[in-house]
Amino acid sequence: MELSDKFEIKVFILFLLNNLNDPLEFSTVNDIVIQDGFVNYFDFAICFAELLEAGQITETDETKPLYTISEAGRTSIESYESTLYNTVREKALRSALRLLAFNRSGSKINSYITECKGGYTLKCIISDNERTLFCTEVFLTEKHYSEKLKENFEEKAEIIYKGTLALLSGDVNFIFDE
Numbered sequence: 001m002e003l004s005d006k007f008e009i010k011v012f013i014l015f016l017l018n019n020l021n022d023p024l025e026f027s028t029v030n031d032i033v034i035q036d037g038f039v040n041y042f043d044f045a046i047c048f049a050e051l052l053e054a055g056q057i058t059e060t061d062e063t064k065p066l067y068t069i070s071e072a073g074r075t076s077i078e079s080y081e082s083t084l085y086n087t088v089r090e091k092a093l094r095s096a097l098r099l100l101a102f103n104r105s106g107s108k109i110n111s112y113i114t115e116c117k118g119g120y121t122l123k124c125i126i127s128d129n130e131r132t133l134f135c136t137e138v139f140l141t142e143k144h145y146s147e148k149l150k151e152n153f154e155e156k157a158e159i160i161y162k163g164t165l166a167l168l169s170g171d172v173n174f175i176f177d178e
Contacts, residue, residue, distance in 0.1 A: 003038050003088075009047040011084055012039060012092070014056060014069055014077040019093055020100065023066035028103065032096040035156075038088055102158040107133065109157040113146045120146040124153045126161055134161045 003009050016032055017024075024032075026048075033044050051057045056073035060066045069077070081089075110125040119141040126134040134157075140146045153160055 002040070004043065006043070006047055006050075008083070009039050009043050010051055010056075011077065011080045012088070013044070013047060013051060014073050015081055015084060015089060016092060016096055017057065017067070017069040018074060018077045018081075020096060022100070023060060023068045025064065025066060028100075029067055032092075032099055035099060035159075036092055036095050038092060098162065099158055102161075107157075109154060111150045111153050113143075113150055115143075122146050122149055122153075124150075124157070124160075126157055134164065136164070 003012055013029070013033055017029070020032075029048065030041065030044060033039050033048075034041055039047075048057070051073065052059060052067070054072075056070055056076055057067050058070045106128050108127050110127070112123055114121050114123070116139070119139055120143055121137055121139055123137045124135070125132060138149070140149070
């Protein structure tokens with residue numbers, strides 16, 4: 001289900017910012033809002049700018065700006081939060097909290113493709129300051145397919161990591177919840 005109405009998208013953005021209670025970089029807000037496919041990037045960017053201009057989102061004046069919901073935004077979301085489907089709210093908030101936890105852990109994502117006999121090897125790694133959390137290597141025959149998988153890993157490493165753990169533990173419901 002994709003939200004296409006600007007009002008719904010604005011309510012969705014405010015809902016997430018209200019429930020996360022942390023100042024966030026624009027790129028993090030973007031990742032949170034678009035990660036489940038409810039909103040596309042262009043609609044997000046337009047609606048975010050309009051919310052900022054309307055004073056419903058505030059920006060810090062630091063070298064790396066951070067954004068939070070303003071009091072005006074909180075007042076608005078109290079009135080309109082119920083217009084979002086429960087399933088959208090729950091899934092988006094769960095995904096947002098997972099993404100923030102993953103980012104805060106200091107995890108680093110690395111991936112690279114090496115050419116080898118008969119194809120390419122894609123190696124995907126997630127590590128923190130102390131250890132390797134996830135490492136997988138696959139052989140692929142097509143370079144463009146290797147590049148597509150590499151890009152997907154870099155964009156969705158947290159989901160791939162959680163999905164792999166879910167599969168290994170037998171909790172396949174995680175896969176279908178996404």
